[in-house]
Amino acid sequence: MSVNGTAQDHDVEARTLLVQYLRESCGLTGTKIGCDTSSCGACTVLLDGESVKSCTMLAAQADGAAVTTIEGLAQGEQWHPVQTAFHENHGLQCGYCTAGMVLAAVSLLDEIPNPTERDVRLGLEGNLCRCTGYHNIVKSVLAAAETMRAAK
Amino acid sequence: MIPATFDYVRAGTAAEAISLIGEHGEDAKFLAGGMSLLPLMKLRLATPSVLVDVGRLRDLSYVRDEGNHLAIGALTRHRDLETSDLLARECGVLRAVAAQVGDNQVRHRGTIGGSVAHGDPASDLPAALLALDATFVVQGPGGARSVAANDFFEGFLETALAPDELLTEIQVRKSGASGFAYEKFNRRAQDWAIVGAVAARVNGGTHVALVNMGPTPLRARAVETALTQGASAADAAREAAVGTEPPADLNASPEYRAHLAQVLVRRALEAI
Numbered sequence: 001m002s003v004n005g006t007a008q009d010h011d012v013e014a015r016t017l018l019v020q021y022l023r024e025s026c027g028l029t030g031t032k033i034g035c036d037t038s039s040c041g042a043c044t045v046l047l048d049g050e051s052v053k054s055c056t057m058l059a060a061q062a063d064g065a066a067v068t069t070i071e072g073l074a075q076g077e078q079w080h081p082v083q084t085a086f087h088e089n090h091g092l093q094c095g096y097c098t099a100g101m102v103l104a105a106v107s108l109l110d111e112i113p114n115p116t117e118r119d120v121r122l123g124l125e126g127n128l129c130r131c132t133g134y135h136n137i138v139k140s141v142l143a144a145a146e147t148m149r150a151a152k
Numbered sequence: 153m154i155p156a157t158f159d160y161v162r163a164g165t166a167a168e169a170i171s172l173i174g175e176h177g178e179d180a181k182f183l184a185g186g187m188s189l190l191p192l193m194k195l196r197l198a199t200p201s202v203l204v205d206v207g208r209l210r211d212l213s214y215v216r217d218e219g220n221h222l223a224i225g226a227l228t229r230h231r232d233l234e235t236s237d238l239l240a241r242e243c244g245v246l247r248a249v250a251a252q253v254g255d256n257q258v259r260h261r262g263t264i265g266g267s268v269a270h271g272d273p274a275s276d277l278p279a280a281l282l283a284l285d286a287t288f289v290v291q292g293p294g295g296a297r298s299v300a301a302n303d304f305f306e307g308f309l310e311t312a313l314a315p316d317e318l319l320t321e322i323q324v325r326k327s328g329a330s331g332f333a334y335e336k337f338n339r340r341a342q343d344w345a346i347v348g349a350v351a352a353r354v355n356g357g358t359h360v361a362l363v364n365m366g367p368t369p370l371r372a373r374a375v376e377t378a379l380t381q382g383a384s385a386a387d388a389a390r391e392a393a394v395g396t397e398p399p400a401d402l403n404a405s406p407e408y409r410a411h412l413a414q415v416l417v418r419r420a421l422e423a424i
Contacts, residue, residue, distance in 0.1 A: 014160035014203070036153050038191055039342070041257065050231070050260040056190050057261065060160050061183075061207055108256065125341035126255025 001062050003028065004072025012059055018052075019043045021059035022069055030070035030099050034128070041127030044100035045069050051107035053126070070099035073106065081151070082106050082144040091140030093131035101127050105141045115145055155193035162205040166291055166320055169206045174293055174316045176202040182318060183207060184227060184266035187258050188275075212265070212320055215239050224322040226265025230277075234259060243324050245332035245352045249280040252334060255342040265319045268304070271311040271368070274344040276336065278305060279369035281322065283350045283361035289321035296320070305368035327354045333423035335416040336363070339403065346403045347412040349392070351420035360420070365396040365413055375417055389418035 001008055003026050010025040022028045022045065031054060034042030038056035045054045046068035073080040082105050085091065092098040101124065108115065108123040115123065120141045121134075129137060159176075163169035173180050180202035183189060192198035206212075212227035215236045222243055224233070233239055233250035240247045253259055253267070253276050267277045268288065278301075286301040293316055304312045313319060331353035336345045348363030349372075358379050360372040374391035398409035 014158055015155045017154070020154075036194070038187070038258070041255070044257055047260070051257045052260050053257045056194075057186060058160070058183075058190070058203075060162075061186065061205065104256065107260075111256075123256055126257045 001059075001064060002066045004068060005066075014058070014060060016059045017055055018045070018057040018059045018062050018067070019054035021062075022054060022067070025059075028069050028071050032096055032099060034096065034100075039126075039128065040097070040100075041104055041124075042097050042100040044103045044127065046103055046107060049107070049110060051104045051126075068103070070102060073102065080106065081147045082109070082141070085140040085144035085147065086137075089136050089140040089143055091133070091137045093129075093133045097127060097129045097131075101129065101137055105144065109141070109145055109148060113145065113149060115142070117142065153194040155190070156196055156199045158193075158200055159202045160205065161202065162208060164208070166206075166209060166212065166318055169204050169209070170291060170293055170316060170318055172202075172204045173318070176204070178315050180204055180315075182269070184263045184269075185229065185261040186266075187254065187262035188266060188270040188272065206318065213263075217242065218323070221323050221325050224264055224324070226268075226319045226321060227263050228265075230254070230259035230262050230264070230267075231256075233264060241329050242326040243284070244329045245284065245327060245334070245350065246277075246280055246324060248332065249276050249334050249350065252276055252336055258342070264322055268322065269311060269313055269319045271305055271309050272344075273305075273308065273366060273368050273370075274364040275369075276334070276345065276348060276363060279348060279361040279363040280334070280350045280352075281324065282369045282371055283352050283359040284324045284327060284354060285359070287323040288319055289323065290317045291320050292317040298323075302371070308367040325355065327352055331424055333420040335420045335423075337412055337416055347398070347409050347416055349413065349416035349420045351417065351424050353424060358421070358424070360392075360417055362392070362396065362413055362417075365393070365398045365409060367397065367399075370396055372413075372417060375421075379421075385421035386418055389414050389421055392417040 032042040034040035043055040181200040183203040212225040214225040216223045336348040345363045374394035378388035392413040393410035398406040
């Protein structure tokens with residue numbers, strides 16, 4: 001599979017989960033394991049551009065696909081607008097949910113470029129922030145949407 | 153949590169998938185999106201020896217207009233249902249219910265066929281398909297057969313599918329862009345329904361189905377009968393728990409579920 005634009009080729013056990021593959025075989029530990037039961041969304045990555053929970057997917061299922069993790073979102077030194085918006089709007093507290101939140105938000109904004117606050121709240125229902133920092137997360141996503149629309 | 157060991161094989165065609173599952177015996181399972189099966193395997197509540205991955209059978213991902221009905225490929229993802237203009241126009245209830253399954257990430261992976269084959273009474277789509285009198289096309293080593301939704305869900309996580317049969321298509325009659333409601337009650341975002349009620353006008357009648365009110369998705373027949381006899385929405389909804397066997401769990405007692413069914417059916421009927 002391609003991970004952040006780089007071809008990755010490893011022989012792994014069939015039961016290897018995508019999140020384990022990313023963290024242990026590829027050494028990309030930006031993707032977090034939170035609840036490990038597909039509830040919390042901390043392990044969210046993009047699979048061919050769409051958000052998925054990498055704890056509930058076999059690495060084998062992603063064979064041949066393009067995976068993007070938080071490490072692959074920035075273009076060189078240039079952050080993705082969603083990353084910038086989280087930074088500017090204090091869209092994180094402890095940071096554990098952030099990688100998943102950012103990637104879920106990128107996928108959401110690809111599907112709904114002009115979301116309402118309700119769209120954002122519903123669209124991120126698969127991502128939990130145990131610091132309960134939702135207010136600034138939603139604010140960040142709305143700010144990112146505006147930046148991305150202006151850039152088009 | 154890591155699943156117990158298993159062998160993984162990927163099928164290129166439906167016929168190959170059926171032959172592979174036959175070859176590997178009763179401990180083999182089909183894997184579609186994996187949104188139901190993988191969590192069970194991680195908890196080791198399911199320990200198949202072989203997974204036959206049918207997730208790449210892209211020719212089983214479609215929503216087609218077949219004249220008097222719609223044909224939906226079993227590998228069609230919830231996301232594809234949620235964004236299908238054809239479905240929105242001709243069977244709005246299914247589009248709306250698909251949009252309430254899990255969360256975005258789950259809908260990007262989960263499939264309608266996987267949800268139906270899993271047969272979970274707490275899932276959204278099986279109840280909607282029961283309300284719509286859907287037909288399920290299944291393929292086995294001996295060929296294809298059709299099973300009515302009413303005969304398909306046999307018990308808790310048990311369906312009419314034989315171990316070597318693959319669900320390939322779901323057929324629903326056209327019920328239009330409106331005239332339906334789905335009331336899903338839960339306490340946490342993205343969770344399964346504690347109870348859900350689907351009401352839809354189908355073929356001149358009103359069909360009502362319930363989520364999580366027994367070991368299978370259920371039709372609220374007593375409500376439907378009351379409606380045909382001219383009862384008001386509020387009066388018909390009082391019959392919502394008749395014939396159900398609501399489970400008890402951390403979220404709700406059977407009595408509370410019976411109460412919820414009545415309230416949710418009333419709201420659904422009042423909304424259509």
